[in-house]
Amino acid sequence: MPNQLWMAAPLVAFDLEGTGGQDRENEAILEVGVVPLAGGRPDVDRAYHSIVNPGRRIPRRPWSPPGLTSDMLALGPTLDHILPELMARLNGAYIVGHNVTVDWRLLSLRCPGIRPAALIDTLKLARLIRSGSRRNSLTALLTHYQLTDEVFHLAVGGQPHRALWDAVGAGLLLRTLVEKLFGQTITVDKLRQVAGVPINGEAMGDESGQLPLLF
Template sequence: MHDQPWTVAPLVALDLEGSGSQDREHEAILEVGIVPLADGRPDMQSAYDSVVNPGRRIPRRPWSSPGLTNDVLGLAPRLDAVEPELAGRLNGAAIVGHNVNVDWRLLSLRCPGIHPASLIDTLKLARLVHGNTQHRSLTALLAYYGLDDEVTKLTGGQPHRALWDAVGAGLLLGALIRELPHGDSLTVTGLRNMAGVSLGDAEQTLPLF
């Protein structure tokens, strides 16, 4: 399977919005967006997103996600109600995200029973394609490729919300791969070699993809 085209791999774009790394081990998941990729593009018919009630009030900070107020969070399901859905969608899949280690750190902290097969980082791939340029953030890269309006149209949302960012990462992956020499023939193994990042201890016991 590793030598098959990357477009047939079980890739799932993921984004989490959290209470902030300043909370350290107490950081809470506030929103999750999950979008499977089909033939290299986000499959919006199978997308999933949910706000998550953290069980406490979250102070507003300059980087807080737009719209995730305490009133909204208080009406959302708790993480234990959402986690089975996350596990069903992520276990055994390759998670795609922008700076995906940030999402994986929080997800593995709060949901240690979730076991993806591998992680694919669009930021790592962007650095390979663009080098050390200013195009590093997800929003900047999507604007560079003219994809930001498409993400908004597909999601009906806005940047820094989980579904918007997950769909953005999914579209960005395809745009970056098209920049690669022979990107149209990129295999699963090739993608992992270029953009894969470590799952930590879990990577030692799980199959890749």
């Protein structure tokens, strides 16, 4: 149903951790977190989370995800092993993430068969509300909107800059930002106009950063 309200759409909060853009075409996925949204909230009972064995040792860098050591990753499944699960959960879904273009670049490089319905970026929504702020990282926004404790409660055992924690955080943040901007009545098509980012070069309408006419 193309004009369904946003909360009724197949929304999935997603995050991955990788080896870093400095690896270019050799960048590997190290961890994935996929959290369905039910009624606009993360449904952690149906979440999927896995470390990913990159098949090589990963040097520690300042930006490396906390706790993801080469020895730990060597015990995880390979990307080929978890790919069917990712495809089942992400194909046809509206993928929600914070600065989701970064994760999508690596995901589409390593898993070109994944075909989401759209990509929804919570960073774009945050910039509409906080256009003058430079503190729009996921952790800063969760702190600003007093959501951090709830993320820790839902992502049991998780921590910032790990895939499950960040995916839950993006899911919670989406609802908060949508309600502040639009209330409960925005359709998923209008949400995509405002917060969508291109998939493989598709046009997304107004990219000026101005809020389009919604109703």
